Amino acid sequence: MSQIEQNLKNISLKISAACTLNGQKIRDAGDVNVVAVSKKQPIERVRTMLDAGHRLYGENRVQDAMQTWGILKPNYPDICLHLIGPLQTNKVKEAVSFFDVIETVDRPKLVKELAKEMQKQERHIPCFIQVNTGEEKQKSGILPADLPALLTLANEEELRITGLMCIPPADEPPALHFAFLKKLADENNLKELSMGMSHDFEKAIPLGASYIRVGTALFGERPHNLPPRTL
Ligand SMILES: *Cc1c(COP(=O)(O)O)cnc(C)c1O
Numbered sequence: 001m002s003q004i005e006q007n008l009k010n011i012s013l014k015i016s017a018a019c020t021l022n023g024q025k026i027r028d029a030g031d032v033n034v035v036a037v038s039k040k041q042p043i044e045r046v047r048t049m050l051d052a053g054h055r056l057y058g059e060n061r062v063q064d065a066m067q068t069w070g071i072l073k074p075n076y077p078d079i080c081l082h083l084i085g086p087l088q089t090n091k092v093k094e095a096v097s098f099f100d101v102i103e104t105v106d107r108p109k110l111v112k113e114l115a116k117e118m119q120k121q122e123r124h125i126p127c128f129i130q131v132n133t134g135e136e137k138q139k140s141g142i143l144p145a146d147l148p149a150l151l152t153l154a155n156e157e158e159l160r161i162t163g164l165m166c167i168p169p170a171d172e173p174p175a176l177h178f179a180f181l182k183k184l185a186d187e188n189n190l191k192e193l194s195m196g197m198s199h200d201f202e203k204a205i206p207l208g209a210s211y212i213r214v215g216t217a218l219f220g221e222r223p224h225n226l227p228p229r230t231l
Contacts, residue, residue, distance in 0.1 A: 002048050002052070003220070004045060004048045004049055004052060004218065004219065004220075005048075005052045007217060007218045007219070007220075008049070008052055008054060008218060010217075011034060011201075011214060011217060011218060012029075012034075014201075014202055015029050015032050015034070015201075015205060015212075016029045017202070018032075018201075018202045018205035018206060019032070019205060019206075021206065026206060027205065027206070031210060032205055032209060032210065032211075032212060033056055033210060033211045033212070034054070034056060034211075034212055034214055034218075035056055035057065035058040035082050035084070035194070035211050035212065035213045035214065036049055036054055036056060036057050036058065036214060036215075036218050036219070037057070037058040037059075037060075037084065037197075037213050037214060037215030037218075037219075038057050038058070038059060038068065038215075038219065039058070039059050039060045039061065039064060039085075039215065039222070040064070040222040040223070041215075041219045041222060041223075042223065043068060043071075043072075045219045045220070046068065046072065046219075047072070049218070049219070050072065050076055055076070055078050055079055055080060056079075056080045056082070057069075057079065057080070057081055057082070058081075058082040058083075058084040058103075058213050058215075059081065059082075059083065059084065059085070060083075060084050060085025060086075061085050062083065062087070062091040062094050062095050062098070063091075065081065065083070065098060065099070066094060066098055069081060069098070080100045080101070081098065081099050081100050081101075082099065082100065082101045082102075082103050082194075082211070082213075083095055083099045083101070083102045083103060083104060084103050084104060084165070084194075084213055085104060086104055086106075086140045087102065087104055087105075087110060089109060089110060089113045092110070092113045092114055092117050093117055093121075095114075096114065096117045096118055096121055096123055096125065097121060097123065099125065100125055101125060101126050101127070101128070102114065102125065102126075102127045102128070103127075103128040103130065103163075103165040103194050103211075104128070104130045104140065104141075104165065105127045105128065105129050105130065105150075105154070105159075105161070106129065106130045106132075106140050106141050106142045106150075107142065107150075108150065108153055111150065111153050111154050111157055111159055112153075112157055114127065114159055115154075115157035115158060115159040118159070124160060125160075126160050126161075126162040126163075126192075127154075127159060127160065127161050127162070128161065128162065128163040128164055128165045128192060128194055129142060129147065129150060129151070129154075129161055129163075129164055129165070130142065130164075130165045130166065130167075131143075131144055131147060131164055131165070131166050131181060131184060132144075132166075133166045133168060133177040133180050133181055134168060134169035134172060134177060136169055139167065139169075141165075141166065141167070144180070144184060147184060147188065148188070151188055161190065162190065162191060162192050163185065163190050163191060163192025163193055163194060163210070163211075164181050164184060164185045164188075164190055164192070164193055164194070165181075165193075165194035165195065165211075166178075166181045166194075166195050167197075168195075168200070174196075174200040174203055174204070175203045175207065177195075178193075178195050178196070178203060178204045178207040178208075178209070179207050181193060181195055182207050182208040185208075191210070192210045192211060193208050193209050193210050193211070194209070194210070194211040194212075194213060195207075195209045195211075195212070196209045196212040196213070196214075197212070197213055197214060197215070198214050198215060198216045198217035198218075199217075201213075201214060201217075
């Protein structure tokens with residue numbers, strides 16, 4: 001078995017364990033979807049993951065995603081791709097045509113541009129709103145207090161928002177932020193929750209994560225000196 005297959009198995013065991021509390025099943029492991037974060041990973045590793053049967057992937061940059069998945073997608077038509085990094089409005093057109101879910105909607109202008117572009121392309125893909133739960137200055141995501149207004153706007157623009165996403169501050173207990181995101185989702189009738197990464201997904205699962213975004217724990221460390229992907 002390849003290292004990557006082993007990693008996939010390990011994660012799946014950890015998910016099952018995180019769905020159990022004191023011997024009681026608290027969640028269905030099948031409700032926790034693993035977004036394999038393939039950003040900056042060598043394409044051979046991605047191919048190994050595909051061979052292992054995994055079909056749900058996350059990329060943080062539109063351009064990089066199109067490079068890698070432009071090659072791979074035609075051979076794997078059932079791939080589902082999530083955009084998990086910040087989206088500039090000048091990339092909205094590509095993002096709408098290329099991704100299956102956009103997890104990082106975080107401002108009114110982006111809501112409007114996405115709605116317009118989806119109408120134009122007649123391609124209506126679900127979106128999550130990224131919430132800056134730690135209210136960190138340098139981080140993207142809408143402030144929690146501004147979430148209701150953004151949801152109202154999305155509703156007016158007929159942009160389909162199905163969930164929330166967050167990246168907790170590095171220096172705070174992530175569980176507080178996961179619980180907060182869950183509360184915001186409940187208050188706003190949103191079903192999906194994208195939270196938890198390699199180092200904290202086990203904490204996100206009991207708090208309701210429906211998508212966990214796992215990179216290094218699946219693929220290994222991202223090489224720092226990876227040459228640009230070529231077509
Ligand atoms: C890179 C990235 C991940 C994956 O991080 P790992 O620590 O490698 O699991 C998850 N979410 C976002 C938004 C990312 O940019």
